[in-house]
Amino acid sequence: MRIDKFLWSTRYFKTRNQASEACKKGHIxxxxxxxxxxxxxxxxxxxxxxxxxxxxxxxxxxxxxxxxGAKLVDIYRKDTTPKEAFEHSDLLKYSKDYYRKKGTGRPTKKDRRDIDDYLDEGEVSP
Known part of the structure; x- marks a missing residue:
């Protein structure tokens, strides 16, 4: 059986085309x-x-x-991935907080609206 078909049939990729692309990129x-x-x-x-x-x-x-089916995948493969591989991946998750801490840098659109609302409340109309 072809490697791309195997990875698709054991549910590592949603489509066979995605499995083929992973092979072409050297991920397999x-x-x-x-x-x-x-x-x-x-x-x-x-x-x-x-x-x-x-x-x-x-x-x-x-x-x-x-x-x-997902329940039958273990019949066809044995997963020997070490636990350290999953712990390392948690450190690499990207989020907004990774790039900029709250309160530093340019205010967001919501922050600007809150500032405008605050300044408008402080004005007294004659």
Whole structure:
């Protein structure tokens, strides 16, 4: 079975095209070698799938005939990803607070509206 079809049928990618793109970009390794999407996978192969800044390590146990349900995925692969890979990914999540702390830099649109409302309340009309 092709590597892109295997990754699609074991639900690592939503579409087969996404699995093929990951192979072309070098995010998929079989037995420590970067592979093309057409590379065949056999039981006993060790896969490394880079997805969402995590290197998933998998062992192919069997080949599915078609896309399988989420509950049946463990029949076809064994996940040997170390726990450290997931802990490291939590540090790399990007958010607004990562770039700028609240109160520093240019005010947001909401901040400007609040300032305008505050200044308008302070004015006394004659």
């Amino acid at each position: 390794r079989v037995n420590d070698a970067v592979v093309k999407p057409s590379r065949d996978v056999y039981p006993g192969d060790k896969l490394i799938v880079r997805k969402n800044q995590v290197n998933y390590e998998l062992l192919v146990l069997d080949l599915p005939t078609s896309r399988v």
